[in-house]
Amino acid sequence: MAAALNIQKGTSKHSAYDLRDPNAETVERHTLAVIVDNEPGVLARVIGLFSGRGYNIDSLTVAEVDHTGHTSRITIVTTGTPAIIEQIKAQLGRIVPVHDVHDLTVEGPSVERELALFKVKGEGEKRVEALRLADIFRANVVDSTLESFVFEITGTPQKVDAFGELMRPLGLIEMARTGVAALARGS
Numbered sequence: 082m083a084a085a086l087n088i089q090k091g092t093s094k095h096s097a098y099d100l101r102d103p104n105a106e107t108v109e110r111h112t113l114a115v116i117v118d119n120e121p122g123v124l125a126r127v128i129g130l131f132s133g134r135g136y137n138i139d140s141l142t143v144a145e146v147d148h149t150g151h152t153s154r155i156t157i158v159t160t161g162t163p164a165i166i167e168q169i170k171a172q173l174g175r176i177v178p179v180h181d182v183h184d185l186t187v188e189g190p191s192v193e194r195e196l197a198l199f200k201v202k203g204e205g206e207k208r209v210e211a212l213r214l215a216d217i218f219r220a221n222v223v224d225s226t227l228e229s230f231v232f233e234i235t236g237t238p239q240k241v242d243a244f245g246e247l248m249r250p251l252g253l254i255e256m257a258r259t260g261v262a263a264l265a266r267g268s
Contacts, residue, residue, distance in 0.1 A: 106162040110139070111186040112193060112263045113170065118178035119145045119153040127155060127179075130172055136161060140195075140238070140260040152180065158238075158261050183265070190266040196259040197241045198223070199232045202252030211251045218244045229254065 117123045124143055131138055140158035145151070159169065166184065173182045185191040199220075203211045208230075215222065215232050218240065224231035229252075234244050238261060245256060 108160050110160050111166050111184055113157045114183040115155040116181040117153050119151045123178045126176055142260040142262055156263050185263050185265055191263050193261050193263040195238050195241050195261050196235050198257045199248050200254040201248050202229050202254050207251045214247050
């Protein structure tokens, strides 16, 4: 049946099949930095733009960056074709409380970091292995009981993913991630 439908294995880690047109433009991951007024409803308007048009947000972080100017920085990681990314940037720029939109992926080298907490059950040899791997990844133990650890790790999203995959067979119970914070390199 699969051969009759010509279903090919996909590249997405979230789907077993790629049913998109092979001649379509490639989907790219982009990190956007959006400077906005820090006022009620701004985040809802930005999120509404994405959800109303069916765009996905892979990561979202928001914090006030200028207390006197009352501005916040929203860092959004999203995916789409180049045309969709351009459309997202243009539509974000038209929202009234948005001051600036930067596509860090296109503008040059940038630094991305994410903070994550991992709770790992650990007894016996698995406990020793979890501590050894945490040392290799430079993860800090921020809580410890006789039954479990809580590790704190900071790094690229790929590093956080890799640490999580290694902790899974050792007894990963729960994890919390902050989302990506990113800045352009240089001046």
